[in-house]
Structures are given as C-alpha cells and as structure tokens.
Amino acid sequence: MKRFINSRHNIVTEALDGFLLSSPNAGLARLDGYPHTKVIVRTDWDKSRVALISGGGSGHEPAHAGFVGEGMLTAAVCGEIFASPGVDAILAAILAVTGEAGALLIVKNYTGDRLNFGLAAERAKALGCKVELVIVADDIAIPGAVQPRGVAGTLFVHKIAGYMAARGMSLKQVSRQARATAASCLSIGLSLDTCTVPGNIRQDYLGSDEAELGLGIHGEPGVSKVAVASANKLMMLACKKLAKATGASRSSYAMIVNNLGAVPPLEMAILVNSFAKTRLAEKVDIIIGPAHLMTSLNMNGFSLSLMPLTRQRKQALLFDVAANSWPGLRVRGKTTIIKLPEVNTERKYKASTDKNTQAIIRAVCRVLLEAENDLNELDTHTGDGDTGTTFANAARCVKKQLKFLPSADGAELTTALSDVLARNMGGSSGVLMAILLAATGEAYRHKADWPLAFRKGVEQVMQYGGARPGDRTMLDALLPGLETLMRGKSIIEAATAARKGARATAKMNKARAGRSSYVHADSLKGITDPGAEAIARIFETIADRSSPNS
C-alpha cells in the first residue's frame, strides 16, 4: 500500500508538526513531551472559561486537533494511530489548560479512552482541579449495544459545549448540555472499502461488489455487508437505519455529512444530493459538511450523524469558531435557480441581400466542397484525416443559411457567420473559425476596413488558440495574405502571398500547436498543412472573382 509517510513510528508527531506549521489558526501550540505527550493546546486561552479537552487515538484527522480553537476545544490529546493516549499525557493536557472554571473531558466510547481519560480525571481531581467527563456513544450500528462506539457525533458535543464554554457558562451547565447532546446523537457509517493502518498490509475483505454498513472508525468490520449500488441506494440504506433510530421523534435535526477519508469531493456532493431525496431529509434543517471531520485513515466511505435541534443548540451551531476544521453549516432552504439570460436562445438576425457578397460566399463554399478530398488526404499525414470534411460541412451549412443572413451589413454578417460555424462546424477548427469571424465582425463594427478587421480577428485566434506564425497552422497562409492587403496591395497579390505561405508549411517540421504538434517531425516533411491549404484556396477563389477575366 503506497502512502505518504516516513517511518510508521513517528507518523503522529510528524503529522502534528505539519499541522502546527500550516494551521490557519495561529493561536495553537503543543506541549513539550514528544513522543509520549502529544497535546495540542490554545495559546490564546486565559483559563477564565471552562476548558474543553478531547482526544483519543489518531487516524481520525482533522479530529481532534483541527477542532482546537475559540468556540470549540481548548486542547486535543492525541494517541498513536487508533490507540488511546496515555494517562500522563491526558493529565498534562488537563493541568495545562484548567483554571478555576474547571474542565470537561469529551471522550469517545472506547474502553481505552474511557479508562485513560477517567484515570487522568481522577488524578486531576486529586490535584485540586474541577473535572467532569462526558462519554459520546453515538453509533447506532449494533442494535441494543451496551457500549455503542463514539464516532462523528462527537463533533456536535464539541460544538455545543464549545459555545456554552465560550459564553462563560459554568462547568455544571456545560457538562449538563454536553451530556444531553451526547445522549441525543445518532450516527451510522457506510464504506466501499476498509481502511489500512500505515505499515500494515491492505486487508481487502470486501469483494468488488460489496460495501459495508454500520462500521466503526478503526477498520473493524461493519455490522452488515451490502451490495454495491448507486449512491442513491446506498444513501437510502444508511438513512433508513438513522430514521429507525430516531423513531417517532418529531424533532428537527442537524446532520453531519462526514468524509471517512478518501472519498473525492465530487462524490461527497453527489451523496448530499442523494440524501436530499430521502424521507429523512424532511427532518433535517441543518447540514454540516460534506467535509473531513472524523476520518478513519484512508477509508472510502462516509458517515451521517444526527442531533435533535433546540433553539439553543441551533444558536450554538451557528456560533463562529476559530478552529481550522469546522466547516460551517447550511440551513435548509430552496436552491435558487436563475433564468438564463435571453440571448442564449438562437440569435435573431435581420436578413438582407447583397448580390456581390453572396456570390463571394457561394464561391468560397463551392471551392471548400470541391477541396474536401484533397484536404482530408493532407490531414491523414498529420491528423485524423477530417479537415476537408470539417470545412465542407461548414460550407454546406453556410450555403443553406445564406438567404437568412444579413448579407448587406458587413459586421452583422461576419458575426452571424461566426454563430453558424460555432453551431455547426464542430471541432477546434470550428471554434477557431468562429472566434476569427466574431472578432473580425466586432472590429469591422468599429472601423469598416476588412483587412484590418480580419487582422484583429487573427490576433484573437492567436491568443485563444495559442498558435504563432511558423507553427504550421492556417495562420501561415492567412497572415501573409492579410498583411499584403493591409499594405494596400491587390487581392491577387494577397492570394499569391497566401499560397506561398501555405507552401512554406510543407517545410515546417516542428508543429508547436494544434494536432500536428503531437506528430513526429518526419511525418510532416513535404506535406502542406491542410488548414493553410484551405485558406490559400479561399484567397485564390476571391482573387479569381475580382480579376478582370472572371
């Protein structure tokens, strides 16, 4: 199993150091005493409030260090991966942050954590500290479990107690609310794969068509295997369990959507959408996440946690915190859908007639249709042999649309042609031609000078398409032709320049843009670029029409 670790023996201390180096909340520190004592504490803490201390085995990041900060925890005591911290480390954390107001320990329901936090609490009491302890046992996976596990519902306890403590309530009040919160939380997990402890061999006890429902956060097998199914179906299975656990309660709930480690953000968002379709969603008025809150190393799964809302709890959830990893929340509301801007429907042009312009366009279309096979043949050497067909398709569409186009208005006509090509030509060349014509039309609108307007259009093609002269593209014919016109020369001379430019592409053995750039130089030798050839033929067609003999 490939992992980003160094030695398995200092995973947790290295991760905590990395955490402190990058923590946006700069008011954090660690207690001295590595490797045994791994405690993250607030430095902006004045002991006048009830201290909140949580922790447990590591491997659940960002829990718990990511929740240390004003409005949530005062300290997090971190054990090794999936192993409770020792009594001395917990006691050190208590003594470091507990003042007159006392401390509340928030402990997930695992024997090791209960005992070690419990003994540390007793020792701290013997040293004169006021200490209370709340055990979170929110997992509902095992029906009738005497000791349900503590999982992501713990975050609710952190948040509610954090608010009470920040508001200056007494240890007795904070503890009472924390216990009530813990008693009311319900959580269930579902995963497509188990997690792997760094250094261990990957345990793939699930088949490729199996998922697990009702799992813990330490890689222990889930209560049941379920068939892999759609996100909607899997979410429904998890929600049914929760709905059953809520029973006939008519409460409204807050829900945590927790990423158990390795689910991509895209899929977590799909799961939220699936959740919204369940019946349980009707009872959920606040969503927290999706986010990494209480992970299980690299587990490819999620968990849901519910807490019944009261006015006070809602207020507590909304309270802003300085902890890095509290993701904020969303109060249920309708998604706003904004009407599309009008113009997105087919653009309307006022058809007009200009015999000469229409004749030129028809001639250009004819030559492109005739060139289809030649251009395709050239393209087989450098691309997938469809340049001719792409241009021919464009020509067919333009011919068909011609009578609906504003032929008598140069700027409007060019813009309209851009639209026709964008919709019908296809491929990158379709978009490039559309950009050329759109930008040309826009330029002509400001100044009625065709060569200049086309030159502006070509500039946009270069910007968006990324090609430069000499890159073996249609630009190598287009630019010489246009520049000849801009120097006041005739269209016949321009056509000669475009043809010369097209011919030169046969000697360019390094394509730097477009499809030819992926082709080996030898394959390009002696082959004219099909786009440049098309442009040369267009110039020649227009030149023919304007020559005295035409």
Add this chain to the structure above:
Amino acid sequence: MKRFINSRHNIVTEALDGFLLSSPNAGLARLDGYPHTKVIVRTDWDKSRVALISGGGSGHEPAHAGFVGEGMLTAAVCGEIFASPGVDAILAAILAVTGEAGALLIVKNYTGDRLNFGLAAERAKALGCKVELVIVADDIAIPGAVQPRGVAGTLFVHKIAGYMAARGMSLKQVSRQARATAASCLSIGLSLDTCTVPGNIRQDYLGSDEAELGLGIHGEPGVSKVAVASANKLMMLACKKLAKATGASRSSYAMIVNNLGAVPPLEMAILVNSFAKTRLAEKVDIIIGPAHLMTSLNMNGFSLSLMPLTRQRKQALLFDVAANSWPGLRVRGKTTIIKLPEVNTERKYKASTDKNTQAIIRAVCRVLLEAENDLNELDTHTGDGDTGTTFANAARCVKKQLKFLPSADGAELTTALSDVLARNMGGSSGVLMAILLAATGEAYRHKADWPLAFRKGVEQVMQYGGARPGDRTMLDALLPGLETLMRGKSIIEAATAARKGARATAKMNKARAGRSSYVHADSLKGITDPGAEAIARIFETIADRSSPNS
C-alpha cells in the same frame, strides 16, 4: 472501481445540486439550463464590480464552484468530467453577471477551455460587454513546454483578482494584476496513483513501487516515474523541481499545498512537515492548505504551487472571503512549544509509617502472589490467562515501594497506590484499579470513611469502565463486600458477602463488559470470574487479620 455515483451521465449536475444544498455560503444559485448549462453564480452580486468568471471541466472539486463568493469568483462554469463547458454556457455566465464594470475570465491553459472561453468572450463583446481573459499556465512539469497546463496556481489568480475586484478596481487594473499573477505562478504535482474517471476501468499503469512526478489534473501520465520513497524524499523531489523553476529569484513566496483527491488528512499533514525540511521552505512565507483545492477526481497525490509575494499580494491573500473552499492561510512563524506541567514528572510522596496499615498491605500482596496460578487458570476459560500474573505483578511492585509510601496518611496512601499501579500493573485492570484507588483517595480526603470512600471509587470504576453489577466482573465481589461494611457489619461478614458474590459469577452466562463479553456463554458456565475471585481473597485476608484468632 467502487464509487459513490448514480449514472455517469449526470454526475456533474447531481454534484452541483448537492453542492448548492449544503453550501455554507447560502448566497449561491445556479443558472437554469441543465444539463448543458452548468453555471454557479452569486446571488449577492450587484454588478457594480468587475465580475470574475472561471471554470472548465469538472472532476477538480472544489474548483471552481467552491470558490464562488465575495472576495473570489462571481461565477463558475462547469463542464462535464474533464471536458470544457460549451460556448453557450460560458456566454450565459458572462451575460448573467457582467455589468458596466466588465468581466474577467480566468481560464486554465487547455485548448478546449481557451477556445470555448475565447469564443464566448468575443460573443459577449459583440453584445456590448467589456470582457478580458487571462490564461493560467502554471505547470512546470514539462521543461520548455510551449503551452504549460493550468493547474492549482489558478487559485492564486482567483484570490488576487478577487481581492482587486472586491476593492472596486477597474477591469484594466484587475486584468493586469491577474495576468501578472498568472505569469508568476509555478506548480508541480506528484502522485502515488493515477485517477479514474467514473465509469472507466481503473488504469493501474504505475507499479506498486512507482510514483509519478510532474502530472496534470486529467489523469495524463506524469513526466517521469520515480521510485516510491518516504514522504520526505518524495516532497524533496517535487521541491527540487520548483526550486529550479524559481531560479535565482530572491522573492519570498506563498505556497499552496493541494490534495489531488484521495490523500488522507493525516498524510497531508506529514507532507507539510516534510516540506518544512526542504531548502525551498526558507523562501516560503505563507502556506495555504493542505486542502482540497484543485483535485483530479480520486488521485492519491498532491501538488505544490508557488507565487512570489508582493506587499499587495500578501494583503490580497489575507483578505477574508465568503467562498466555501478557500482554506485560509498560515504566515510562517515558529511553532510554540509549551513546557509540560510540573506534575507530569514522578509524583513525590512524603513517606510515613503505620505498622498496622503496612501489615495489611503486605498480607494482601502475599495472598495475591499466592493466587497467581489459580487466577491465571480461571482466566484461561474467559481471557488470555494472565489475570493472576497481572495482580501478582502489582503486588510485587507495591511490596517494593511500600517503605516509600505515606502509610500513615490514608488519602495520600490510596492516591500513591493508584500511581504505583497505573505505572506498573498494566492492562485495563491496572487502569481500573488505579481509578478505584485514585477516586477512593479523593473521597477519603473529603470524608475519612473507608467503606464510603471505596463505594465512591467503585462508582467511578463503573462510570469509566462501563461495567454494572451482574456483568461478571470484579464488581460482583467488590460491591457486596463494601455494601455490607456500609450497613455497619463486620469485615468478616463483608468477606462472606464478597465470597458469595464471587461464587455467583460462575452462574452468570452473559458477560456484558470486559474481556469475557467476547466469549461464548457456554465457555463461562461454572467458572468464577478471576477478578471477583481476587477481590474475595483480598476481603478474606483482611478479615482473617482482624478476627480474634489471627
């Protein structure tokens, strides 16, 4: 490949709906026009400022929708997975949010995105909008690349331009700063595995000992394969590439540490710690992340992006935003390490002598040493056969420490014995005994009544250990003995009650706590719980000493 999706055909629309349902920033909406038009826009937008529009193919979540909000983007245009959005969708986004101040399009350097955003920009201009476009090409993987890819450095452009726009700067000013930012960003990626497009077969072209350096965000192979190595080594390889690209620049930099999709938070924190050891770290004054910013579906890798800092850029980075997925930042500083509270070192007790107390303790130690084999034998039926040894070890330690203990001070003695057992007895029973004695000592300190103090100790054991009377634990002997004493009866009667309680455990076939809870009921039949047996013998020992015949 197991994924949380429904149909591959509506992954993006479902994910965007899930995103909107759970977005902590409630000021977001989408444009009508699914499935073609997938655009997230701000609803709290008044068009008086320069609009910032970004987007591209999906599969990079939270980019770009997660960065829409005051201080960052105005709209995000989302294509299908790894495919550019269409021109019409982009144009719709531009028209929906662009006012007098104009719009800046921030585009990652991929041909499809450049062309489609480019054509949309030209069309919008033709419709009278002021539009500028900046292309981000921050990838440094391919030396001398003509068209470097746009990757996570794009976030810097969002943030810097977002600040400028929020401050009311003109389109010209915002565009200039955005282009300068884009031109200055440098990024490199490293991954242990490639990503898999949902619905496709997993392409495992990397060996189990191979990683990739210099990869893009669309699953295209990296520039080089490197051997899997420690996090430190892999981070060093990535940083060397970046350091080379920065050249002789003496700038200080901001750096983004980007999770490419599936790296657990624990490992991302280790990578930050590895980064801090590189030479490049000396030049980095601001760290953003580790966080999911510009992912590549489920890729198990990370990327680093650098931007040279100026006074203005630093100010821009620090500016608060309403976008969901901007993770904040950390300005470089020393990690604070706080001295451990004094008490964590070995606790000092003032030795004192009380002949009678010491004699009782010695007697109890003797009986526990004698009971070692009997208790081990009982434990083989229900546990791993070491209860006797655990108690005997405790007895040996206590005997050795006895002369250093405060025997004449009941409360201090009990607390001291708790410490001795916590340090030396081991296992859950060691912690449970330590809790019992610590809580007993604390209670005795308040009221010098042994039975009552022990009863308080037992309550804490029940709370932390989770066992109740009848659960087949030492409590089943301890509680009857103590309760007999509390009713004013003699120690002899208490010993009888404890023995009776111990015997009763042989008939309890359902253990609900402790190790026996994992054992089948039949295996427990007729076997006394070894912990209860130990307690009964302790009571009998004390009773013997106090009986007239002793």
